[in-house]
Amino acid sequence: MIKDQYLIEKNDNKYEVVIGLEVHAQILSESKLFSTSSTKFGSEPNSQVSLVDAAFPGMLPVINEFCVKQAVKTGIGLNAKINNKSIFDRKNYFYADLPQGYQISQYKNPIVGEGSVILDLPTGQKTIGIERLHLEQDAGKSIHDIDPSNTLVDLNRSGIALMEIVSKPDLRSPEEVNLYIKKLRSIMRYLGTCDGNMQEGSLRADVNVSVKKLESDKYGTRCEIKNVNSIKFMQMAIEHEAYRQVELIEGGGTVDQETRLFDTKRNITRSMRSKEDAHDYRYFPDPDLLPLEFDDNFIDNIKKEIPELPDQKKNRFIEKFKLTPYEANILVSDLETSKYFEKVIENSDVKLSANWITGELFALLNAKNLEITESPITAKNLSNLVNLIKDGTISGKIAKTVFELMSDGDKNPVDVVKEKDLKQQSDPKELEKLIEKVINDNQDKVNEYKSGKEKLFGFFVGQVMKISGSKANPQIVNEILKNKLK
Amino acid sequence: MTNLIDLTLNELVIKIKSKEISSKDITSVYIERSKSSKKLNTYIEETFDDALKNSEKFDAKPNFDKKLAGIPFAVKDLFCTKNVRTTASSKILENFVPTYESTVTQNLWDAGAILLGKLNCDEFAMGSSNETSFFGNVINPIDDNLVPGGSSGGSASALAAKLTPATIGTDTGGSIRQPASFTGTVGLKPTYGCCSRYGIVAFASSLDQAGPMTRDVKDCSLLLEVISSFDPKDSTSVDFKRPNYSLNLNKNIKGKKIGIPKEYRVDGMPSEIEKLWEKGKEFLKDCGAEIIDISLPHTNYALPTYYIVAPAEASSNLARYDGVKYGFRAEGENLIDMYEKTRSQGFGDEVKRRIMIGTYVLSSGYYDAYYLKAQKVRKLIKNDFDEAFNKVDAILTPSTPSSAFKIGEKTDDPISMYLNDIFTVPVNLAGLPGISIPAGLDKKGHPLGLQLIGKAFDEQGILDIAYSMEEKINFKLNTKDWWIK
Numbered sequence: 001m002i003k004d005q006y007l008i009e010k011n012d013n014k015y016e017v018v019i020g021l022e023v024h025a026q027i028l029s030e031s032k033l034f035s036t037s038s039t040k041f042g043s044e045p046n047s048q049v050s051l052v053d054a055a056f057p058g059m060l061p062v063i064n065e066f067c068v069k070q071a072v073k074t075g076i077g078l079n080a081k082i083n084n085k086s087i088f089d090r091k092n093y094f095y096a097d098l099p100q101g102y103q104i105s106q107y108k109n110p111i112v113g114e115g116s117v118i119l120d121l122p123t124g125q126k127t128i129g130i131e132r133l134h135l136e137q138d139a140g141k142s143i144h145d146i147d148p149s150n151t152l153v154d155l156n157r158s159g160i161a162l163m164e165i166v167s168k169p170d171l172r173s174p175e176e177v178n179l180y181i182k183k184l185r186s187i188m189r190y191l192g193t194c195d196g197n198m199q200e201g202s203l204r205a206d207v208n209v210s211v212k213k214l215e216s217d218k219y220g221t222r223c224e225i226k227n228v229n230s231i232k233f234m235q236m237a238i239e240h241e242a243y244r245q246v247e248l249i250e251g252g253g254t255v256d257q258e259t260r261l262f263d264t265k266r267n268i269t270r271s272m273r274s275k276e277d278a279h280d281y282r283y284f285p286d287p288d289l290l291p292l293e294f295d296d297n298f299i300d301n302i303k304k305e306i307p308e309l310p311d312q313k314k315n316r317f318i319e320k321f322k323l324t325p326y327e328a329n330i331l332v333s334d335l336e337t338s339k340y341f342e343k344v345i346e347n348s349d350v351k352l353s354a355n356w357i358t359g360e361l362f363a364l365l366n367a368k369n370l371e372i373t374e375s376p377i378t379a380k381n382l383s384n385l386v387n388l389i390k391d392g393t394i395s396g397k398i399a400k401t402v403f404e405l406m407s408d409g410d411k412n413p414v415d416v417v418k419e420k421d422l423k424q425q426s427d428p429k430e431l432e433k434l435i436e437k438v439i440n441d442n443q444d445k446v447n448e449y450k451s452g453k454e455k456l457f458g459f460f461v462g463q464v465m466k467i468s469g470s471k472a473n474p475q476i477v478n479e480i481l482k483n484k485l486k
Numbered sequence: 487m488t489n490l491i492d493l494t495l496n497e498l499v500i501k502i503k504s505k506e507i508s509s510k511d512i513t514s515v516y517i518e519r520s521k522s523s524k525k526l527n528t529y530i531e532e533t534f535d536d537a538l539k540n541s542e543k544f545d546a547k548p549n550f551d552k553k554l555a556g557i558p559f560a561v562k563d564l565f566c567t568k569n570v571r572t573t574a575s576s577k578i579l580e581n582f583v584p585t586y587e588s589t590v591t592q593n594l595w596d597a598g599a600i601l602l603g604k605l606n607c608d609e610f611a612m613g614s615s616n617e618t619s620f621f622g623n624v625i626n627p628i629d630d631n632l633v634p635g636g637s638s639g640g641s642a643s644a645l646a647a648k649l650t651p652a653t654i655g656t657d658t659g660g661s662i663r664q665p666a667s668f669t670g671t672v673g674l675k676p677t678y679g680c681c682s683r684y685g686i687v688a689f690a691s692s693l694d695q696a697g698p699m700t701r702d703v704k705d706c707s708l709l710l711e712v713i714s715s716f717d718p719k720d721s722t723s724v725d726f727k728r729p730n731y732s733l734n735l736n737k738n739i740k741g742k743k744i745g746i747p748k749e750y751r752v753d754g755m756p757s758e759i760e761k762l763w764e765k766g767k768e769f770l771k772d773c774g775a776e777i778i779d780i781s782l783p784h785t786n787y788a789l790p791t792y793y794i795v796a797p798a799e800a801s802s803n804l805a806r807y808d809g810v811k812y813g814f815r816a817e818g819e820n821l822i823d824m825y826e827k828t829r830s831q832g833f834g835d836e837v838k839r840r841i842m843i844g845t846y847v848l849s850s851g852y853y854d855a856y857y858l859k860a861q862k863v864r865k866l867i868k869n870d871f872d873e874a875f876n877k878v879d880a881i882l883t884p885s886t887p888s889s890a891f892k893i894g895e896k897t898d899d900p901i902s903m904y905l906n907d908i909f910t911v912p913v914n915l916a917g918l919p920g921i922s923i924p925a926g927l928d929k930k931g932h933p934l935g936l937q938l939i940g941k942a943f944d945e946q947g948i949l950d951i952a953y954s955m956e957e958k959i960n961f962k963l964n965t966k967d968w969w970i971k
Binding site: 051054055056057058059060061062063090092094095096099100101102151153280282283284287288289290 | 582585588687688690692719721722799804808810811812825848849853857
């Protein structure tokens with residue numbers, strides 16, 4: 001559960017954890033940032049490499065306009081300032097999977113400036129500041145475990161467009177980090193600018209962690225944890241790192257600014273390089289590329305393509321459908337879920353639909369490890385089920401049975417109810433017969449009830465339901481029972 | 487047939503188009519002469535057999551609409567040529583064979599030219615004497631102990647020795663104009679953005695430009711017309727309508743205003759050069775031009791600025807030669823060791839020197855004092871020219887502060903070597919067009935050149951002025967063929 005405030009206590013001192021994220025989001029684009037090579041994931045190694053990607057002599061980068069649009073789109077989604085002029089710089093360092101010997105990135109003049117992301121916490125909303133978003137190339141991949149004595153290099157990823165989204169140090173707990181990443185991912189998926197797939201590496205993050213005494217205004221020295229590739233690991237890494245720093249400080253030591261790696265096997269972070277060993281990247285403007293410039297018209301045209309974003313959709317759901325902020329939040333966080341929901345409620349009760357989606361359907365998808373787009377129950381059939389409950393054809397309890405039967409191959413609940421004869425018994429005459437039987441069979445309990453043990457009412461309802469095979473309409477049973485037991 | 491090699495590019499094209507000679511005739515002549523001129527060490531790679539075949543192919547199905555119909559043509563070995571070894575005169579690319587063609591050379595072949603081979607140059611175009619080449623130094627056909635200049639020394643030497651009817655070089659700080667001046671030939675560095683840099687081994691991206699090297703101004707116009715093109719593959723290529731330079735070529739420069747920058751009168755400049763400059767002014771006046779004294783106040787800072795900007799870009803551009811993907815690789819204990827050995831053994835001293843300078847000026851703590859300041863000064867130098875061009879149409883200067891120097895004379899003194907580019911580097915820093923034309927001989931009988939600097943994209947303007955001066959100067963290159971075996 002989310003605590004009101006995430007604090008680390010040691011020797012009567014309370015520490016707040018200060019976290020900033022550098023998220024690397026792969027832009028959804030057919031081709032790379034500066035070349036026409038394909039970006040398809042999982043292809044044969046080195047099958048999607050152009051002369052530019054492999055940095056052959058005399059090869060020159062040419063900016064992919066679509067990637068620029070995607071970055072601007074994302075910037076708009078982050079309520080950020082779009083810069084009409086930005087500059088590509090070279091970040092120089094040697095590595096086997098960096099063919100040019102430099103990465104083309106944006107240093108002092110990024111394409112997107114300050115913006116913000118709103119998180120929904122149980123305690124209310126919190127705004128996380130965005131420092132900047134810039135465009136850069138991805139490197140290739142070094143593979144160390146195929147050949148015993150050589151490192152192999154796959155350049156398929158070399159030159160793929162990334163957006164580096166840098167947050168302000170506004171995050172205060174692993175849970176906030178979780179929500180932040182999910183919100184960012186949700187926004188980008190709505191925009192279609194990044195698929196947010198962490199397994200395939202299209203969303204990665206470097207995490208900056210520092211701790212400070214709760215009462216202090218001064219931030220502590222931060223450590224950067226590199227390339228943590230799942231939210232779970234990110235949270236573990238933050239937790240471990242924050243405790244490590246508190247232990248250090250409370251032990252009379254100081255935190256050194258350094259880059260650390262998270263060891264997922266041992267669940268610790270360890271030093272990768274100290275500040276002294278930090279690379280001198282020798283950034284300078286890339287002379288092969290002109291400054292990236294566009295006019296307001298360019299931005300306005302992109303604005304026209306911006307779909308309804310999660311926050312707007314959430315507000316609409318709350319206002320139009322009277323959902324609680326909590327329900328609305330769950331339903332909009334994933335674009336496909338929100339689409340599914342809107343399809344279900346075209347013909348069905350909103351509240352009931354929301355409950356069934358966030359309850360039974362999510363549980364089913366979770367258990368089967370499926371995306372909502374792969375749901376075994378279509379929106380149409382869930383809508384039918386909700387309607388059967390609403391019009392009293394089946395009870396909520398029976399509905400769960402029907403749902404289970406439906407999940408096995410998207411059956412229409414109307415057919416399932418007919419086939420299995422699960423229709424709710426709402427005929428008072430029929431129900432009266434059942435109730436009389438229960439009263440007759442349990443005369444002792446009736447006496448107890450009449451002498452004041454009113455809790456037994458539930459027992460009678462249960463008995464009626466039992467002999468009806470759960471088909472009795474509980475509301476009508478309640479009414480008749482009350483009369484009979486007077 | 488001997489007089490065939492004396493024909494200019496334009497004359498040759500006419501002879502081929504009028505079917506007086508075939509492509510094979512002229513190609514054979516140049517191949518024979520090139521074969522017997524090994525002493526000059528101009529060629530790194532010869533493609534003579536293919537050239538002959540291609541000339542036969544041309545003759546079998548000639549297309550006389552092409553501007554360089556069937557003309558044999560050797561190019562600087564900095565241009566990537568498909569399936570033909572391209573080395574940039576470096577050990578690190580000793581065996582590199584590109585699978586692609588540079589845009590500029592593609593333009594040549596599209597215009598009907600036929601590749602004779604690849605010409606020697608300074609390693610990665612870093613040098614002013616063609617002495618930094620891994621493939622050995624080039625000799626100036628003017629005299630056997632003279633350098634041809636650099637970095638396009640092989641191109642200038644081959645052109646002056648008549649081993650190719652015309653050629654192309656690249657010019658980052660004077661690499662076309664200085665060797666042209668040293669060999670008595672014409673060399674033009676176009677406005678930055680005129681010629682595509684795609685497929686040219688990069689030295690300093692913001693300064694590099696390919697350009698024509700020819701026997702006379704008319705040839706220069708024709709060749710510029712062929713190689714200049716807008717290229718979407720080079721983001722710094724400029725999309726403008728390329729004029730028909732050779733057709734427009736006009737000797738009438740009456741009323742043109744020519745600026746004489748006082749800052750180009752440098753200390754220690756030989757009086758011969760001073761006199762030559764004066765002579766140039768007289769010629770221009772004779773042609774009806776007006777001479778105007780101007781000032782380019784930041785000229786003194788051009789050379790130090792250049793030697794920060796160019797090495798900075800080079801240090802990054804040459805990072806790709808790391809032994810991982812192509813080119814020379816030395817075995818190492820691990821990745822870092824392999825890098826160190828590969829680059830230590832693969833690069834020559836001058837290249838290493840510039841990589842170190844460039845790395846230094848970009849380092850944190852030094853960036854502001856060097857690179858950033860150099861960029862600011864570069865802007866001031868450009869402003870100087872902008873200011874001047876409010877008053878004049880072109881600027882006349884000497885091309886170099888001296889004539890060709892002796893082989894080995896400056897190899898131990900990089901600063902004095904760098905000083906050779908003092909009149910040419912400001913033009914690159916400002917991105918302007920500059921042309922060097924032969925203007926006379928010093929008392930040793932070595933050629934001296936004059937440089938005309940034009941407004942951005944006004945190649946036509948300086949070509950016209952050069953054309954009219956050329957007639958007055960009436961320079962004759964007399965090389966006596968002493969190297970022929």
